[in-house]
Amino acid sequence: MVDFNKVINRKGTNSVKWDEILETYQEDDLLPLWVADMDFKAPAAVLKAFHHSADLGIFGYQATPDSLYTAIIEWHRSQHQLELNKDEIIFFSGVLAGLTTALQAFTQKDEAVLIHDPVYPPFSSIVENNQRKLVRSPLKKVGNNYQMDLADMEEKIKQHQVKVMILCNPHNPGGRVWTKKELEALGKLCQKYQVIVFSDEIHQDLVFQPNRMTNFLSVDKDFSAFTIQFTSMTKTFNLAGIKNSLVFVKDPSLRETLQQKQEENFQQEINTFGLLGMEAAYTHGHEWLEELLQYLKENIDFTLNFFADELPKAKIMEPEGTYLLWIDFSAYGFSDEELMELLVHKGKVLLNAGISYGPAGKQHMRLNAACPRDTLQEGLSRIVQALS
Ligand SMILES: Cc1ncc(COP(=O)(O)O)c(C=O)c1O
Incomplete structure (x- = not known):
């Protein structure tokens, strides 16, 4: 079984999701539930293929x-x-x-x-x-x-x-x-x-x-x-x-x-690494993907239940696929700028601004639930804090 609950510290790795935001928003303790990558390690078979190539040390x-x-x-x-x-x-x-x-x-x-x-x-x-x-x-x-x-x-x-x-x-x-x-x-x-x-x-x-x-x-x-x-x-x-x-x-x-x-x-x-990763993933990734989907579904259900209990005014879409949740915050009456300001500087949590997805994204936010459950729970509590 893959341990998707394991928290891996990505800070200090020049990650767009974790590091770039610190500079953009000038907040040290900002929890990212935004850009669409996951806080999970890739399948072991992919890592093995990368290690094998790295150990050879020649990248022709x-x-x-x-x-x-x-x-x-x-x-x-x-x-x-x-x-x-x-x-x-x-x-x-x-x-x-x-x-x-x-x-x-x-x-x-x-x-x-x-x-x-x-x-x-x-x-x-x-x-x-x-x-x-x-x-x-x-x-x-x-x-x-x-x-x-x-x-x-x-x-x-x-x-x-x-x-x-x-x-x-x-x-x-x-x-x-x-x-x-x-x-x-x-x-x-x-x-x-x-x-x-x-x-x-x-x-x-x-x-x-x-x-x-x-x-x-x-x-x-x-x-x-x-x-x-x-x-x-x-x-x-x-x-x-x-x-x-x-x-x-x-x-x-x-x-x-x-x-x-x-x-x-x-x-x-x-x-x-693109070619090696692709071959290893498509050859050996079936089981890992099944476990991932189960974990993601649980995270999504957790998020939907959390919103129903703690933020019932927000309308959140249940995704049929992806690990992304689309949330309509319009009932709170904040502008897009106010919403972002509250989330980032009061709640210290970062979601994607809905407005960047087109005019229909006004007063919406996109949340990425592909992280360990503890990280997700912390992020969701921060959203409540931001809007309280
Ligand atoms: C719908 C969609 N297309 C393309 C991409 C980016 O793909 P790539 O990094 O391969 O250019 C993303 C990334 O989030 C995406 O969601």
Whole structure:
């Protein structure tokens, strides 16, 4: 059994989550429940592969062996019932690097790109940084959950002649695991208007029963003609810092366009630890992931119960996947700035500001529950302290 309760001191390691914030917020004792990495050690098999390489002490250029492709193909077959061929797999040094290159490959300056609101903030920044036109379609809150507004999306696709839609599947920050039916409807819409779908599936392995992950490429064979699917093992196995990711493209013409742009930018070489970590994780990580999911689910339930008891005015979404919880604090009546100020300087706890996820994130915060239970409990008490 993996001991996810073990607290590991990450301070002083130049961690963005733990160290960078001290400088930004000038608070020594700030507890981070923000940026999406976990306070858990990676699986032992991954550490063994890293140690083996480090002990050799030579870090020359690294090839991508057949055994790595086999590990990727087997993982996606067994975990996701997704059939892949070796030639449909492209490596990138991160999902965002891949998304950016794909954006450059499939759109021109000023062409429109559709994203949901709220959604993972870099989606908007990569669109704007590349001088493409950003179009947001707000998700609808139905009960205490998000749904896509297909009518609004269709309207915007027509009005702005959208070329690409960047989908977050599962959804960060809301934790929705889009159903096959929802994805089918979205796909049909994009097919009708010849919109290329970039499906960011980095959270694909972090899904709680009875919810089921549906890869966009699995929805309908015909969707391959307009789908670029992105994923990585870095969220699943807590390896974000080693920067490695995968893109799956089944359509030969789309693949050629993407690979041409990748080569233009010389982005096809991946660092040694990315490749070693990926092969070890996908080959040996099944049991570790099962235990992780159980622990994360318990942390999520703990957080939901805590909010129900201590902060009943806050509306917290129960995630179907990811370890992220999306919280609506609007009933407290604080502005976004006041909310952040109270959490950071009164409660000494850091969450992600909801407003950075788009206008729909106003008066919301995103909480990362991927830490030992004691750390989580301390963080939650600090939120109560901040709002008391
Ligand atoms: C939806 C989503 N996409 C991409 C990333 C970042 O991926 P990478 O570090 O591989 O660029 C994250 C990180 O939190 C994420 O949540």
